[in-house]
Amino acid sequence: MMDYQDVIDRIDILVVEEPKTVIIACLLLTAVFAAGLGNIGTESGTSQFTEGSPAMQAYEDVQREFEDPFAAGTGSTQLIQRNQNVLSKSSLLRMLVVQKRISERPGLRVSATSSVADTIATTLNPQADTTAEKIDALQAATPQEIDAAVEEAARQKGIAQSLSEDFNRESATASGSIGVVTHRIPGEGGSAIGASGTSPLTAIQQNVQHVVNSVNSDITVFGSGMISAEFANVIVDSLIIVVPAAALLILFFLIFSYRDPFDLFLGVVSLVMTVIWTFGFMGLLGIPFSQMLVAVPPLLLAVGIDFGIHAVNRYREERADGAGTDEAMLVTTDQLLPAFFIVTGTTVLGFAANLTSSLPPIRSFGLVAAIGITFTMVIFGVFLPAGKVLLDRWRERHNVPAFGRRPLGSEESMLGRALRLGVFIAKRAPRAFLILAILSAAVAGAYGTGVDTSFSQEDFLPPADVPDYLESLPEPFKPSDYSATATIDYLDEHFATTGGGQVIVYVEGQMTRDYALEQIQRANRDPPSTFAAEDRVARSSSIIDVIDSYAKANAEFAALVARNDVDDDGIPDDNLKTIYNRLFDSPYSDRADNYLTPSYRSTRVVYTIESGASQAEVTTDAQAIANDYRYDATATGQSIIFQQITDSILESALQSLALALIAAAVFLLAIFRLFEGYATVGLVNLVPIVLSLAFIAGTMRFLAIPLNAMTATILSITIGMGVDYSSHFVHRFVDEYTGDNLYEAMGSTVAGTGGALTGSMLTTVSGIGVLALAITPILGQFGVITALSIFYSYITSVIVTPSAFVVWDSLVNPME
Incomplete structure (x- = not known):
């Protein structure tokens, strides 16, 4: 029909006539990209988000003006003591013994230590200069003398600031105290805002913990190094739990969707290639792996699974009608390549809209996801069909039986009958149903405008209480011991000044x-x-x-x-x-x-x-x-920088949403005009996307899931994934539509494409939904809301789109 058809025809012929060449070329590219996997570094924590904010630039100006970049910097470790009375003689002595042992370790680079025990000891004996002399002063004192020293220290030396809020001066009791160890950090002049997965204090504070453990168990070691270690560990622990769970669920639903071991093998190989291409390319570009990029593999799997099921299902439809291998594949690629291109174009636009964000991790996410989706189209649009042709030719030559030849959603199946609900509604009351859907979405969207926005260190840390089902997992799936969030909560609750x-x-x-x-x-x-x-x-x-x-x-x-x-x-x-x-x-x-x-x-x-x-x-x-x-x-300062990031998250979400919607609308209008001659079909394509956006915004507020560093991308993801479902549905309908067969075209679309969409939805929702098992709350929230976004996109595409087509048909053909 247009010049683009010549390109598609050439790809059709290449896939059918030169499948070995296609496969060898793709495998060679896989080897090239695999070489880049070794170059991938990691980046975690909150420091990656602070780059470029005005408050951060001011903070860096302060560091440059008032800190010597060549001087050894300092870092601090908090010694948090908790028991019935940290001001008792035995508790004070334990704190001083810990300080003494820490100071005696050269590798800990201690420049000073201080604690309430220090102050009380010098109150008892002002000549006590060394920690050993302070220990002697406390050991020689009676409980009454210590109580009197506590009262004097509280009155004259302000020790209350280092004691928990339940400190009682008269009884000389408190349930918590904070000691501080100062370390020399060579070459680390100044300090950073936020924490990252790497910190020069991490090893030091872990060694301090070993010293403390050798003395007693009522002192907790805390500091930025311990937080940094948890930032790094939580990514690995989350992946160890999530990846196997996602793989099992995806495999289960792929077996259901393909129902053929050879097709299943081909689909899984294609998925693995997609991940290798994307992350290998990321390694070649030098983009580090961060918490945000944990979401990329599930997204690639989501689109890859969708493309794979559609390709195999469409091919089976032709085979079921009596077509041979080559003929069936020619029809399949001829129809699906434009659909894949439409899906890829709009999905890439949805993800690429994140490149406008002022936050570097969100920009990296948008870039990597856009590249990955492009690779997915190449692999599932060219490699998988070529592999399928070779595989079926081999089976025919060797009389290997084929399994699961019937396509998903055939009219006689239970699924096929269930999928016709949207067509049934479209025949009875399309306008009323469409108005009801739009009004419901408007209410949900208006409610969703009240969704919170947040950014804090705690978003990236494990919760204070890791769920019991995670704690009961066997090795190596059992998560590490995490205490940072619980310690932060304790300090906030019991200390007025921390x-x-x-x-x-x-x-x-x-x-x-x-x-x-x-x-x-x-x-x-x-x-x-x-x-x-x-x-x-x-x-x-x-x-x-x-x-x-x-x-x-x-x-x-x-x-x-x-x-x-x-x-x-x-x-x-x-x-x-x-x-x-x-x-x-x-x-x-x-x-x-x-x-x-x-x-x-x-x-x-x-x-x-x-x-x-x-x-x-x-x-x-x-x-x-x-x-x-x-x-x-x-x-x-940290609060101001984090608030600016919070504001940037909201701005980024709204900006990428507007840009993605405008770009998707323009692209769909142009591409359907080019491919099918109906520009207005692009507006029909947008209906389920806009509805899904409104429903997901309302759901986020209802579930108290804020827009944070991860979920800020959900609106553009909803556009990208929503287009995936609606474009397949719309493109198939237009292919079947001749101008006078509205309901017949809808029936064929629902039976064929609707079945493939169902298999894709079940596989993708389960695969991404397992992110809810991730230890970090921010990843769990992202998994839940992304799975719901995909489910909404599926429901609106299958149920609402038929009614939208009836309204569209009445406008295109008003005389009928």
Whole structure:
């Protein structure tokens, strides 16, 4: 009909006349791509999402200005002690013994240790400098002396901040305390926001855990290194559980769909080739494997299974009508290659829409998925048909019997009769049913606009309580021991000061002007509710604190500050350059470097945030504080960076949705005009996709599944997978439709393509649905919502599309 038919005819002939050439070429490409598998690295955790956000850029500016990139960095490990009373003599001694043993290990690179036990010991004996001397001080003290030291330390030295909220000063009791070990990390100047699957602290903190285990069991080791280790382990553990389960379910449904061991073998080989091509190509491009890309294999399997079942089922339809091997395959490829191209084009557009995201992992997901779907079309559109031709010729030569020749969904089968429900409705009340479907989708979509958006470290970590059925799995499927989430929950629940974190305000401007320091003081007054405060002044640290500290230690400097304090409020106003010069020439220069650049053109102020404050609240309040500065000031910190990622997730989801819908609509209108001469059929194709989008949005809110780093892609996936089902259905109908056989064409479409769609849906839903077994909640949520998305796409394609065709036919042929 058009020039495209010449291309399809050439592929038809190549598949039927040169099947060996096709197979050898595909196997050679498989070998090439397999070589790239060894180049695949891994990337996990939250740090991969922070790249490029404005708050992260400000944070990196702060690190560059105030941290020495060549100096050894520091890292900290928390020692969380929990028992009936961590202030008892035996508990305090255990903490000090742990600190001593950790400090004695050179490989742990300990620069300092601190704990409540330290403070109480020095309260008992101010001359106790070493940990051993502190242990002696505690051992020599009576319980009454220790209780008195606790009360004095709480009053004068503020130990309550390191004790759980149930601390009772009078009885000298508390159920939890936090000690801190500081490590030197060579070549790791500065710190990062978020955690990743690799951390220089991981090995150190794991070795600290070994030391702690040798002493007692009431101290938990916690820190970014332990979190990083869990980020890395959870991907492997999830794959070990999910992949075998998915393989078993997929194999079961493939046996049901193919019902022939030779066809099953050919289908499985094609699926394996699809994965090898995609991930081998990913390795050649140097794209690391991340949590988001865990979803790619199930998606490739979903489309591959769909293509394979359609190809074999369509071929069987022709064989059932008496056609020979070559003739049946010529008809099959001639009809399915355009359908595969339509599906691939719209699916690729759906996934490629994620390339507009500001988040690198989502862009990588969109790119890899788009490439993988393209490879899937080549393998199942050319390799599998060629393999099927060779296989059936061999069977005919050797009189090997064929199994399962009857296509899925034939009219006389139970499935075939069930699939005719959509046609039955289309004959009785198509317009009323279509209006009902649209109204239901509108309600679901409106409800779905309230779906939450989230991004946090906990999204990527295992839950506090791993389900019992996972714990009972035998090796090697049994997951590792995970404690990070439970520890985070414990700290948030029992400690007032650990959960809030910090906000940094990066101020750029000439800090020698008279009002430069006064602006910091003004901004700190009457802070928002999420900022920790004392006497209505924000709890913060800045260059002002360094000036105060040096003034207390040096009378001459104190006099200089006082002479230049015009309004007598403790903050110097005049001759700030002279004051800074003296400060940087003093022993306090290292501390000053932490807050003021040597050029005196930028400074940072670090604020403490109240525990329990939400990221959104912290971000709003931090920006309000930054706006109070006269100079250009930018608020940054983990809460703000994560909130910007949360906002980007929503923006990415909506942007990719709009782009994918527009691109899919244009593509479908153009391609159906080119292939079939009916541009408006492309609009019919969109009906089940739009309905599925609305239903999936409503379902996400109903199930309390937020738009997060993984599920943000679900809208474009729904378009991609929904097009897969609806395009097969629509393309088959148009092929059968002659202008005056509406219901006959629908019947043939439902019986043939509907049966293949059913087999594909069952296989894909089960294969992707097993992601619900993944240890990480974010993967489980993605598996559930993607499986439901595919199910909705199937239902709307089979049940709603026939009614849409009746309405379309009445518009195309109004006189009939």
